[in-house]
Structures are given as C-alpha cells and as structure tokens.
Amino acid sequence: MLKSISVLAVALAGALAAGTATAQTYGFGQPATPAAIAGWNIDVNGLSGAGLPAGRGTVAEGQKVYEERCASCHGVFGEGAGRYPVLAGGQGTLTADRSVQTVGSYWPYAPTLFDYVRRAMPFPAPQTLSDDQVYAVVAFILNLNNIVPANAVMDAKTLAAVKMPNRDGFLTSTWTHDTRPDLHSTACMKNCKSGPVQVISDLVSLHVTPEQTESGNVGSQVEFKEAPAGPATAARPAVPSVTFAQVQKIIAQRCAVCHAQKPTQPGFSAAPMGVMLDTPQRIKAAAKKIGEQAVESQAMPIGNVTNMTQAERKLLGAWIAGGAK
Numbered sequence: 631m632l633k634s635i636s637v638l639a640v641a642l643a644g645a646l647a648a649g650t651a652t653a654q655t656y657g658f659g660q661p662a663t664p665a666a667i668a669g670w671n672i673d674v675n676g677l678s679g680a681g682l683p684a685g686r687g688t689v690a691e692g693q694k695v696y697e698e699r700c701a702s703c704h705g706v707f708g709e710g711a712g713r714y715p716v717l718a719g720g721q722g723t724l725t726a727d728r729s730v731q732t733v734g735s736y737w738p739y740a741p742t743l744f745d746y747v748r749r750a751m752p753f754p755a756p757q758t759l760s761d762d763q764v765y766a767v768v769a770f771i772l773n774l775n776n777i778v779p780a781n782a783v784m785d786a787k788t789l790a791a792v793k794m795p796n797r798d799g800f801l802t803s804t805w806t807h808d809t810r811p812d813l814h815s816t817a818c819m820k821n822c823k824s825g826p827v828q829v830i831s832d833l834v835s836l837h838v839t840p841e842q843t844e845s846g847n848v849g850s851q852v853e854f855k856e857a858p859a860g861p862a863t864a865a866r867p868a869v870p871s872v873t874f875a876q877v878q879k880i881i882a883q884r885c886a887v888c889h890a891q892k893p894t895q896p897g898f899s900a901a902p903m904g905v906m907l908d909t910p911q912r913i914k915a916a917a918k919k920i921g922e923q924a925v926e927s928q929a930m931p932i933g934n935v936t937n938m939t940q941a942e943r944k945l946l947g948a949w950i951a952g953g954a955k
C-alpha cells in the first residue's frame with residue numbers, strides 16, 4: 631500500500647512537472663487556460679501598485695457606487711452602520727487608548743484598498759463591481775478620509791502614487807531607532823544552545839493546546855536532554871528523563887487531594903485505604919502501587935475527578951521504569 635502511494639506520488643509529480651500533461655495523460659480535469667488563471671490572479675502589490683488593472687474612476691462616480699452598494703453597512707460618511715467597520719476618520723488615534731483603525735488612519739498602502747474592495751466587497755456580493763467602479767469607490771473612500779481631493783481621478787498610476795498617512799507605521803525603518811535589544815539581535819540558525827536543553831513550560835501544560843497522546847509527546851513534563859555532540863554519540867536520539875520534582879507536582883495535583891493525611895477533596899475525611907501520597911518518602915515507597923493504579927489499570931484517580939492526562943500517566947510510567955528515583 632505504502633509503496634503504491636509513493637509510486638502514484640512520483641507519477642503525479644512527473645505529470646505536474648510536465649505542465650498541463652495531467653489532463654491529457656490521465657483523462658481528468660482540463661488545462662487551466664490563461665483566461666481562467668487571470669480570473670484568480672487578481673492580487674495587487676500594495677507598495678508598488680503592480681497588478682492594478684486598466685480603468686479609472688472619479689470621486690463623484692464613486693459616491694454613487696458607494697451610496698448604492700456600500701453605505702447601508704459602512705455609513706454614508708464611512709462612519710460604519712451598527713457594528714460594521716468604520717472606513718473613515720480616526721487619524722491620529724493610533725496611539726490613543728482606544729484607537730480607531732480605518733482606511734485613513736491605519737492602512738499603509740492605497741493599492742491594497744483596490745485589491746480588497748475588488749476581491750471582497752460588497753460583502754454580500756463580492757467581485758460584482760467593474761474595475762472602473764472599484765477605482766471610483768476607492769477614490770471616494772480616500773476622499774472621505776481627506777487623502778485625495780474631490781476632483782481626484784484614480785487609475786493604476788495615480789492610485790499607486792497616493793501616500794497614506796500611516797505609510798511608515800508598519801515599517802522596520804522606524805524600529806532602527808528602537809533600542810530594545812531583541813529587535814537587533816542576529817538570528818541564530820545552528821548550534822544555538824550549548825549544553826542541555828530543558829523545556830520548562832509549554833501550552834499543553836497550560837491546557838491551551840490539547841495534549842498529543844499517540845505520538846509519544848508527553849507535553850511539558852519531560853525534560854529533553856540533547857545528546858552530547860561528538861562523532862561517537864551524534865546519532866543518539868534525545869532521551870527524555872524525568873525528575874522527581876515533576877512526579878511530585880503531578881501527584882500533589884492529581885492524587886494527594888484524596889491521598890493525604892488530611893484530604894482536601896470534599897467527601898474524603900481520611901486517606902482512602904490508608905494510602906498517603908503527601909510526602910516524597912511516601913510517594914517513593916508507593917511507586918509500585920502508583921504504577922499499578924495510575925499507569926497500568928488507570929483506575930486512579932478514581933473517576934479521574936482530578937483530570938489526570940495521558941501525558942502525566944506516561945511520565946509517571948517513565949519515572950517508575952527508570953527506577954522511581
């Protein structure tokens with residue numbers, strides 16, 4: 631099975647490399663014509679305006695399009711109806727506590743406005759405007775923001791020449807004056823850390839990311855030690871090793887609420903069956919039983935009321951397998 635998939639993959643890769651051969655050779659699909667590709671290939675480069683099509687539009691023409699197709703959501707003056715986005719105003723508010731981010735206050739490049747409106751607006755019927763209508767409505771929105779005058783005509787050339795107020799707000803050029811050290815360090819791509827690597831926290835342990843159970847990833851609990859460099863050991867994979875502190879933390883969280891001299895779990899007044907897991911000595915002495923109950927049968931925590939994870943069970947298993955030190 632695996633082999634036949636890879637044979638197919640090689641055949642497909644070959645077909646793709648031969649351009650449109652796929653359709654003819656295998657009898658499915660049809661070659662993408664230049665016209666079909668052009669229908670999708672509508673991106674405009676914000677910085678240079680490359681990709682802007684032929685056509686033109688005035689502010690006055692744009693006002694008509696806007697009132698018919700846009701104002702119901704974005705407001706007659708771009709102020710936004712209800713919770714629809716505000717398109718005008720907000721200039722000078724970006725550093726305020728509550729900034730108003732609009733085309734005029736926020737967007738760095740004017741050609742992007744053409745790209746966005748042509749691609750995505752009007753929201754219920756995208757790509758129903760002609761290029762002339764898009765140029766016109768873009769001219770109108772820029773005029774609403776006092777960026778172009780009322781007699782402006784927008785086309786590929788004039789639109790690319792418009793300088794937006796927040797043009798430099800995104801650029802790293804402004805960061806060169808920033809003295810924070812992490813903005814100036816050289817990226818390290820190789821042998822960046824000498825000595826052991828220790829993962830001390832991750833999103834799994836914060837319960838932000840679902841844990842992986844099958845792949846052997848045991849989340850944050852395991853400390854990964856890099857194999858020492860050198861020809862003799864270079865091929866050795868990283869070996870997870872478990873510290874007692876990790877074990878103790880899990881037991882405290884998942885077991886000791888019941889298994890302690892004074893249980894904190896409601897309904898428990900004494901350690902069930904006298905099993906106490908509240909000191910390092912008691913935990914070590916009970917290692918075998920912990921393995922039976924929490925790793926093998928997984929009968930504990932009872933009803934898993936303390937939400938023990940598979941990763942934690944694996945970790946306990948690894949600790950016991952390593953001699954429960």
Ligand code: HEC
Binds near residue numbers: 701714716
């Ligand atoms: C039915 C309501 C509706 C209509 C009509 C509509 N829009 Fe929008 N517009 C939206 C919504 C919703 C968003 C936000 C979309 C998103 O974030 O994915 C949006 C976003 C935008 C934005 C980006 C705002 C920003 O700063 O992020 C622009 C520009 C825009 N619309 C222009 C137009 C233009 C021009 C028209 C008319 C041709 C139009 N819209 C018609 C609902 C509408």
Ligand code: HEC
Binds near residue numbers: 935936
């Ligand atoms: C909600 C309370 C609770 C939690 C949390 C809990 N246990 Fe228990 N544990 C019990 C109860 C109740 C019994 C007695 C079960 C019975 O009577 O069969 C028990 C019994 C045991 C026993 C003795 C089993 C035997 O048959 O000898 C061990 C060992 C044990 N638990 C280990 C653990 C470990 C390890 C954890 C954490 C991974 C844990 N328990 C979490 C309630 C709990």
